Amino acid sequence: MKDTFLEISHHQTSKLGQSAPGDVFQSIKCDDGRVVSVLSDGLGSGIKAGVLATLTATMAARCVAADIPLRRVAEFVMRSLPVCSERKISYATFSLIDVAPGGRVRVVEYDNPPYVLLRAGTLMEPLKSELRLPRGKGGAKGDAVLRLSSFVAKPGDRIVLYSDGVTQSGMGTKSYPLGWGDVAVQDYVRDLVASSTEGLSARELAKSLVREAVTKDGWAPKDDITCGVAYWRHPRRLLVLTGPPVSRERDKEMTRVFASFDGRRVIAGGTTANIVARETGGKISVDLKDLDPEIPPSSSLPGADLVTEGILTLARVASLLESDQDDPSPRRNAAHRLLELMLDSDVIQFVVGTRINEAHQDPTMPVELEIRRNVVKRIAAALEAKHLKETRVSYI
Amino acid sequence: MRTEIKVVICAGTACHVMGGSELFLVKDRLDESIRGLVSIEGIPCLDLCRRSAPDRRPGGSAPYALVDGVPVERADLDSLAAAITARAIELEG
Numbered sequence: 001m002k003d004t005f006l007e008i009s010h011h012q013t014s015k016l017g018q019s020a021p022g023d024v025f026q027s028i029k030c031d032d033g034r035v036v037s038v039l040s041d042g043l044g045s046g047i048k049a050g051v052l053a054t055l056t057a058t059m060a061a062r063c064v065a066a067d068i069p070l071r072r073v074a075e076f077v078m079r080s081l082p083v084c085s086e087r088k089i090s091y092a093t094f095s096l097i098d099v100a101p102g103g104r105v106r107v108v109e110y111d112n113p114p115y116v117l118l119r120a121g122t123l124m125e126p127l128k129s130e131l132r133l134p135r136g137k138g139g140a141k142g143d144a145v146l147r148l149s150s151f152v153a154k155p156g157d158r159i160v161l162y163s164d165g166v167t168q169s170g171m172g173t174k175s176y177p178l179g180w181g182d183v184a185v186q187d188y189v190r191d192l193v194a195s196s197t198e199g200l201s202a203r204e205l206a207k208s209l210v211r212e213a214v215t216k217d218g219w220a221p222k223d224d225i226t227c228g229v230a231y232w233r234h235p236r237r238l239l240v241l242t243g244p245p246v247s248r249e250r251d252k253e254m255t256r257v258f259a260s261f262d263g264r265r266v267i268a269g270g271t272t273a274n275i276v277a278r279e280t281g282g283k284i285s286v287d288l289k290d291l292d293p294e295i296p297p298s299s300s301l302p303g304a305d306l307v308t309e310g311i312l313t314l315a316r317v318a319s320l321l322e323s324d325q326d327d328p329s330p331r332r333n334a335a336h337r338l339l340e341l342m343l344d345s346d347v348i349q350f351v352v353g354t355r356i357n358e359a360h361q362d363p364t365m366p367v368e369l370e371i372r373r374n375v376v377k378r379i380a381a382a383l384e385a386k387h388l389k390e391t392r393v394s395y396i
Numbered sequence: 397m398r399t400e401i402k403v404v405i406c407a408g409t410a411c412h413v414m415g416g417s418e419l420f421l422v423k424d425r426l427d428e429s430i431r432g433l434v435s436i437e438g439i440p441c442l443d444l445c446r447r448s449a450p451d452r453r454p455g456g457s458a459p460y461a462l463v464d465g466v467p468v469e470r471a472d473l474d475s476l477a478a479a480i481t482a483r484a485i486e487l488e489g
Binding site: 296309360362367369 | 406407408409410412413414417420436437438439440441443445446458
């Protein structure tokens with residue numbers, strides 16, 4: 001799996017009227033390079049379902065990451081779930097994928113719609129073995145059936161996990177009396193990927209599938225709708241140049257890194273942009289269309305995909321990345337555009353200039369201007385932990 | 397007679413936090429007779445805050461703007477509009 005990057009992303013929406021989702025999608029990167037992702041759907045909807053699903057997803061992911069055998073993991077999960085006071089059963093479904101660095105994938109499914117494996121435009125049907133387990137105390141009747149499968153991923157493969165909110169969307173309507181259905185969903189995924197000219201990212205695929213299911217439900221989701229996607233793709237690279245180099249002699253070196261970079265390029269910082277413009281002979285123009293009271297406007301410069309102000313914009317990106325909520329504001333300022341570029345990339349390289357701007361050290365400045373290095377560290381940490389991106393930070 | 401007054405507004409960090417973002421709206425403050433003569437541009441950083449004299453507080457004179465190349469320090473909507481108006485009168489005279 002040389003030169004492929006595993007992009008994992010998800011999208012979800014709650015049942016109409018519920019403030020919290022009852023489905024959970026979680027991913028963790030283990031120290032040994034494995035990646036474990038779980039989609040869990042709690043019984044019912046809202047907070048109670050959210051608790052069940054979070055418990056299930058967290059336990060399953062942590063246990064598998066700690067190399068505990070699958071049977072034990074399933075037993076743990078079923079024994080620990082609290083019993084629903086109304087239905088007298090304890091229940092949350094889950095689908096778990098465990099990806100080893102070499103591309104060996106193990107999948108465990110428990111009562112979720114079957115996962116989709118899409119390889120070279122074809123829907124694959126991996127062989128699945130069954131594992132039967134007695135349910136925990138107070139559980140429903142009969143054994144719980146887990147389905148296990150395993151394969152080696154190839155570059156370009158996609159795994160799509162989704163909750164039953166997707167397959168049952170539209171249920172009861174004239175067009176889909178029994179819901180969208182497994183087969184139709186799988187066909188939709190295949191056709192969507194086939195019809196996109198550029199490689200459809202995991203993030204876009206998850207979003208599109210959820211949106212389509214919400215549409216089938218008449219824009220009033222009748223259940224939590226969640227989709228998680230893993231995609232082995234050729235890595236998209238992003239360079240973020242921020243801050244002037246410690247000495248002027250290194251301006252040329254920084255510009256060379258910029259000019260020779262294979263991927264998309266961002267400059268975050270006014271002085272940095274001026275240096276690159278001076279060295280490359282390009283002309284910067286500030287875009288006065290997206291004026292925003294909080295974040296300075298972005299600019300354009302030949303060769304750069306985005307030019308923004310430095311520390312304020314980066315600090316906003318860091319706090320957007322760290323917050324769990326989607327930013328509700330409809331505004332799309334320079335920070336949002338930088339964030340979009342980062343989330344749409346797999347490998348993000350930061351080149352951080354270490355010269356200090358004395359003007360920023362004035363204690364009478366009305367906002368706290370953080371040290372550039374710290375902000376970049378926060379962004380890199382959040383990208384790694386929350387979005388499973390690969391980041392590199394170097395100083396100049 | 398020249399027909400254009402070029403106003404360049406700094407969009408750098410120090411100028412922005414000192415209130416520079418509102419300067420982009422300066423045209424609204426101008427007399428209609430001059431408004432048409434003025435072109436507004438932004439620049440990522442004028443680099444003036446760093447160059448302020450050592451006896452002054454660093455960045456203390458931000459935000460900055462240039463009116464036909466002449467810096468306006470501690471600019472706000474009123475002072476920048478006044479500087480532009482003065483320049484217009486100067487050009488007419």
